Amino acid sequence: MISLNIEKTFGFISKEKVSAYEAEVKAAQEMLEKGTGKGNDFLGWLHLPSSISKEHLADLNATAKVLRDNCEVVIIAGIGGSYLGARAVIEALSNSFTWLQEKKTAPIMIYAGHNISEDYLFELTEYLKDKKFGVINISKSGTTTETALAFRLLKKQCEDQRGKETAKQVIVAVTDAKKGAARVTADKEGYKTFIIPDNVGGRFSVLTPVGLLPIAVAGFDIEQLVAGAADMEKACGADVPFAENPAAIYAATRNELYRNGKKIEILVNFCPKLHYVSEWWKQLYGESEGKDNKGIFPASVDFSTDLHSMGQWIQEGERSIFETVISLDKVDHKLEVPSDEANLDGLNFLAGKRVDEVNKMAELGTQLAHVDGGVPNMRIVLPSLSEYNIGSLLYFFEKACGISGYLLGVNPFNQPGVEAYKKNMFALLNKPGYEEESKAIQSRL
Numbered sequence: 001m002i003s004l005n006i007e008k009t010f011g012f013i014s015k016e017k018v019s020a021y022e023a024e025v026k027a028a029q030e031m032l033e034k035g036t037g038k039g040n041d042f043l044g045w046l047h048l049p050s051s052i053s054k055e056h057l058a059d060l061n062a063t064a065k066v067l068r069d070n071c072e073v074v075i076i077a078g079i080g081g082s083y084l085g086a087r088a089v090i091e092a093l094s095n096s097f098t099w100l101q102e103k104k105t106a107p108i109m110i111y112a113g114h115n116i117s118e119d120y121l122f123e124l125t126e127y128l129k130d131k132k133f134g135v136i137n138i139s140k141s142g143t144t145t146e147t148a149l150a151f152r153l154l155k156k157q158c159e160d161q162r163g164k165e166t167a168k169q170v171i172v173a174v175t176d177a178k179k180g181a182a183r184v185t186a187d188k189e190g191y192k193t194f195i196i197p198d199n200v201g202g203r204f205s206v207l208t209p210v211g212l213l214p215i216a217v218a219g220f221d222i223e224q225l226v227a228g229a230a231d232m233e234k235a236c237g238a239d240v241p242f243a244e245n246p247a248a249i250y251a252a253t254r255n256e257l258y259r260n261g262k263k264i265e266i267l268v269n270f271c272p273k274l275h276y277v278s279e280w281w282k283q284l285y286g287e288s289e290g291k292d293n294k295g296i297f298p299a300s301v302d303f304s305t306d307l308h309s310m311g312q313w314i315q316e317g318e319r320s321i322f323e324t325v326i327s328l329d330k331v332d333h334k335l336e337v338p339s340d341e342a343n344l345d346g347l348n349f350l351a352g353k354r355v356d357e358v359n360k361m362a363e364l365g366t367q368l369a370h371v372d373g374g375v376p377n378m379r380i381v382l383p384s385l386s387e388y389n390i391g392s393l394l395y396f397f398e399k400a401c402g403i404s405g406y407l408l409g410v411n412p413f414n415q416p417g418v419e420a421y422k423k424n425m426f427a428l429l430n431k432p433g434y435e436e437e438s439k440a441i442q443s444r445l
């Protein structure tokens with residue numbers, strides 16, 4: 001399970017000030033538990049891990065097996081919370097070169113429906129031309145343009161290539177129980193479907209079939225993922241004292257930093273497999289907190305890669321940032337730096353050392369340099385890249401996000417701001433029902 005260390009924020013904010021959040025955090029926890037806060041119709045994620053049944057997981061695994069047995073490639077069609085959680089977990093747990101490996105143990109997982117790039121979709125459909133592929137169509141609303149557009153193309157191609165009957169077997173829908181075009185299509189075509197509960201918003205849905213089905217298809221142990229999340233649900237429970245509750249401490253610390261002018265939080269990793277965990281985290285915190293003209297801006301970097309691009313800014317730019325580092329304790333493999341007689345590169349001082357030791361010293365050196373440079377630093381230790389640990393990390397961030405949103409005084413569970421671009425896009429594309437908006441927007445061009 002993950003653990004949190006906030007020692008390196010104390011040169012910037014005081015321990016006492018963080019501890020003083022205890023009452024506020026308790027009130028936020030109570031609002032979550034009793035459902036008395038804003039957005040209380042979207043609290044289905046709160047006790048989700050501990051309520052997932054063995055039968056539900058077996059159903060997901062059985063459907064995953066159908067896709068695994070019948071597909072070389074599986075496309076996850078979804079955007080935002082409808083793909084980021086799955087991608088975060090799959091990429092964290094997969095071999096970095098999984099799709100280039102000759103011997104495959106699972107279908108190649110590809111993502112679509114998260115952009116409207118004609119080249120992306122053209123190249124994807126080209127690639128799929130000789131592939132036995134399946135699709136998981138994920139959309140809570142069932143009407144998101146990006147996803148619906150990609151699915152329209154993929155459905156047709158799958159039916160044309162594999163026939164209607166096989167397509168029916170290898171297309172699965174994860175959507176609302178009743179509403180939306182994805183539901184209508186799935187019912188009409190007879191696809192296997194999984195429901196996204198009404199009370200779980202997209203960015204909190206990774207432990208529903210939205211995340212669990214693709215993760216199972218990719219060959220990972222969803223029981224362990226859920227077990228890690230369930231243990232973290234306990235560890236972050238309302239009954240756990242403030243000082244021992246990692247979600248409470250994280251939420252309090254980042255709010256105290258924010259109140260002290262640290263407006264940007266940078267989520268840092270030193271392992272490229274965690275890149276999509278950061279992407280998932282950015283949506284979780286960005287959509288939850290960025291409203292009412294408030295909210296920490298969630299940013300992310302992959303180190304040491306980005307030390308050679310963003311490192312300068314972080315070290316010496318405007319002092320409005322803090323870092324939260326996901327520190328991976330144990331790597332999966334062992335690789336030592338070889339000794340070289342000629343030592344032309346001057347690296348013999350590293351000979352015999354694990355590559356991970358070099359990485360860990362880069363991490364420690366960076367932490368010290370950034371703290372010295374005026375950047376408060378929190379550290380989340382992830383013991384290893386296992387399903388269990390990743391499950392605990394995801395739930396930790398979700399719980400802290402709920403608390404943090406209430407500390408900030410916003411509704412952490414809506415996202416009204418996302419509609420503005422959609423309205424303009426539909427008006428510009430003359431969507432039926434947008435006639436007035438079309439006229440108004442045309443007059444501005």
Ligand SMILES: O=P(O)(O)OC[C@H]1O[C@](O)(CO)[C@@H](O)[C@@H]1O
Binds near residue numbers: 082415
């Ligand atoms: O699952 P849906 O309804 O397609 O929505 C996808 C994403 O779009 C949003 O509604 C807005 O960006 C997100 O909150 C959500 O995760």
